[in-house]
Amino acid sequence: MSRLRKITRRQAVLLAAAALLGAAIGGSALTGHIGVALAVLAVVMVALTAGLILVLHRLATLGREARRSQREQRAVLDQTQRRLLGAVEQMLLLAGDRHRELTELLANSQKLTANGTDRLLRAQTGEVEALIQMFQGFSPRAPMPTSGGFALNPTDLLALLHIIHTRRPKLVLELGSGTSTVWIAYALEKAGGKLISLDHDAAYAEKTRIALAAHGLTAVAEVRDAPLCPVVLDGRTFPWYDTEAVADLNEVDLLLIDGPPEKTGKDARYPAMRVLEDRLADTATVVFDDAHRQDEAEALRRWVEMIEGLTQEGEALGRHAVLSYRRVVRQFTPSN
Template identity: 45%
Template sequence: MFPLTSLLFIAATLLLCAYTLHKVRLIHLMLHDVRDQSHRDNAGLFRQLEALQGLYTDLGLSHSLPDTRGWAASPDFLLELTRHAQAEKPRTIVECSSGTSTLVLARCMQINGSGKVYSLEHDAAYARQTRQQLERHGLSAWAEVLDAPLAPQEFSGAIWPWYATDGLPRELEIDMLVIDGPPQATRSLARYPAGPALFGRLSAGAAVFLDDARRPDEQQILRRWADEHPEIEQRELRCEKGAAVLRYRPRA
């Protein structure tokens, strides 16, 4: 029989081998995850580059667009807006938040030969930047950036910081609504008031585009809108940050 010390040594060796194999397997799985993530990142980057190229081609821009990374709308979302605006030729577009999307949509109006973009912007510095970009691109006649500070307003029995909308023409009917603000940090479900504040001004067949629709807040907002506005159909868009398009189909 083996002495006790030898048995203990063998047992310890086996345990060490099992532990080492376990660690090697974890490293192997981690490397697979890193590889898969790298492939996804590369595919995502390629998709954004394709969308950016599509924007420049479809819009025939003579000047470069501002940054489309970080807080800005991603190229694939901007391309969705472009193709809708060029196909359906909305007369009136309203945006919640200004930026690169304002330029893109103003250029669509210019190409279409009619229509106008009204962009609600709560940050005065961003509003100035967007106006400067519109002027640089020769698009000032096709879009108006409205100074719309966030103010406490009541919607659905609660108080929300929401854009001042008194700058919008009183009888304005909205053919296309783009919701990319206010920032998430202003309040939970920060973009929910777009429904009670603006859906009543949608024209028949109007389209509503919501950016960042993959976030939990936006998912909850979409559910609330679906419950409160059954006449509005919802569809997911395959975009980098998640997006949704809603269609207003008034019942006869």
């Protein structure tokens, strides 16, 4: 009964028609109408045969569609497999190339690291050796401030102290105070000179004064406050030390350019030689710190081109460059 409830309307109609035909055949046979019964039976057989033929045709069509679908699925599967294999092969090739690149990069990095470490160790050794030589030449009367960082490093300081020892300047002007101020003051104490140091930072200038006092060097070195003021050169405005701080200075034998700091503006140290040339002695030495930086290297080039009598002494060593200055005096003959 449950199956009968699940049949469709079309199936129910067919079952009803079959039942009627069966009843007609049976009734005709029972009533003696054999001819009618045979005719109805023939109709049923023809209908069954036609239905069977239709079913077989439908099954054949479904078979063909199924085979075509299988062929299409097989083609899609084959194409997918080929694409997948191609993608995997491409990934393997790319992975191999990337592996080689990473291997080469790692090897180069290791080489650079080894070279960098070796250079760093050599540089540290040089700084330690320079520091030892500096302390061998002087006996500080108080703890010395640290060198390096923003201050002159030991190798540059040692070269500067050697210049003071050999050239014995009477007046040294330093732009930017700090550790170097104390070392220069010790050197000038021996050489018999005097140091004037400018600093745009009042707090830092006071810190340097305290260090000089602790070492008993205030008679040799003076730190002056010189806030940054606009200076116009070549149509440009630069923030530079207040020129009133050097208004009383003449015959500067040694000029150390170690300020203003880079952060105060582009080409911050370019005005130094343009402003101070007239304050230099007829024969003077200029030490230019951080000459390896782009702005400072450009300033150095322009100075040498523009200022007569200014020449660089060989290549820059370490972070500083040394220049010689000889004032060019032109003699004018009176016209008749």
